[in-house]
Amino acid sequence: MTKNVLDLRDKEKIQSEFNLYAKAVLNDDIRLYINENPAEYCESDDMSFLPDEDVIESLIDYFKKYYTAIKLFHGCKPIDVGDYYTKGILVQDSERLYKLASVIFSDVNEEELRRAFKKTNDQHSEIGSVFFTSNDEVLVKYSGHYLIRGSEFIQALAIEISNSNVNLKKIGVPTIFEVNIPISIFPNEDIKKVICPLVADWGNQLLKNDLEETNADNETCFEIKQSINPSYIVNHYHPNKIEDPNNYQRIYTSEITSCELCEK
Numbered sequence: 001m002t003k004n005v006l007d008l009r010d011k012e013k014i015q016s017e018f019n020l021y022a023k024a025v026l027n028d029d030i031r032l033y034i035n036e037n038p039a040e041y042c043e044s045d046d047m048s049f050l051p052d053e054d055v056i057e058s059l060i061d062y063f064k065k066y067y068t069a070i071k072l073f074h075g076c077k078p079i080d081v082g083d084y085y086t087k088g089i090l091v092q093d094s095e096r097l098y099k100l101a102s103v104i105f106s107d108v109n110e111e112e113l114r115r116a117f118k119k120t121n122d123q124h125s126e127i128g129s130v131f132f133t134s135n136d137e138v139l140v141k142y143s144g145h146y147l148i149r150g151s152e153f154i155q156a157l158a159i160e161i162s163n164s165n166v167n168l169k170k171i172g173v174p175t176i177f178e179v180n181i182p183i184s185i186f187p188n189e190d191i192k193k194v195i196c197p198l199v200a201d202w203g204n205q206l207l208k209n210d211l212e213e214t215n216a217d218n219e220t221c222f223e224i225k226q227s228i229n230p231s232y233i234v235n236h237y238h239p240n241k242i243e244d245p246n247n248y249q250r251i252y253t254s255e256i257t258s259c260e261l262c263e264k
């Protein structure tokens with residue numbers, strides 16, 4: 001079986017692939033319907049210009065047959081990169097987070113750490129998910145705080161703890177993991193995030209509307225509600241110049257740009 005991995009950074013390839021798998025669905029009947037019932041403009045968040053909802057459902061089926069995986073990126077600041085290659089990219093769970101917190105904030109007494117941890121835990125809903133983006137350049141440019149200071153949870157915990165001298169900037173290695181996640185893992189809602197903008201462009205072309213300027217920096221974010229098997233990791237690297245959104249986009253320079261696993 002050929003492996004077709006969707007790489008959302010390659011706009012031209014996405015378009016030519018869409019033309020292939022969508023051809024059977026977006027047929028003459030649908031073209032005729034749209035021309036006879038023209039929407040003022042086809043928007044990616046409103047598919048009502050199509051004759052019915054089955055069109056998108058069919059496109060999702062063809063999409064799932066065409067692609068085997070979607071290439072995504074996860075930014076983090078691991079203390080041990082090797083952990084990801086043995087355990088995978090794990091959903092956050094309270095027990096593991098507490099263990100990590102007690103390693104990072106080793107100068108904080110247990111009572112204070114437990115108090116701050118409980119408060120942070122109660123306020124954080126991202127537990128149970130792993131977050132990915134389709135574009136690693138955007139990650140470095142606009143979401144660099146995860147690469148510089150670690151997860152949202154650990155950053156919030158650092159603020160909650162009153163008496164620690166730990167500097168999160170000095171812990172861990174900025175790391176971007178490249179993963180090819182099997183298509184079967186994505187709910188249809190995620191696939192719609194990819195398909196609907198393409199269908200809207202197609203509709204606008206058909207109606208001879210001007211296409212919206214495509215933003216060169218654009219990205220699509222995915223919240224995956226399960227841990228990612230280590231076998232889905234295809235690569236990782238350590239960006240060394242990262243824009244810091246928590247510090248007026250100043251450039252953070254990481255001294256560590258490789259690890260023993262980079263060479264393998």
Ligand SMILES: [Zn+2]
Pocket residue numbers: 081236237238258259260261262263
């Ligand atoms: Zn490495």
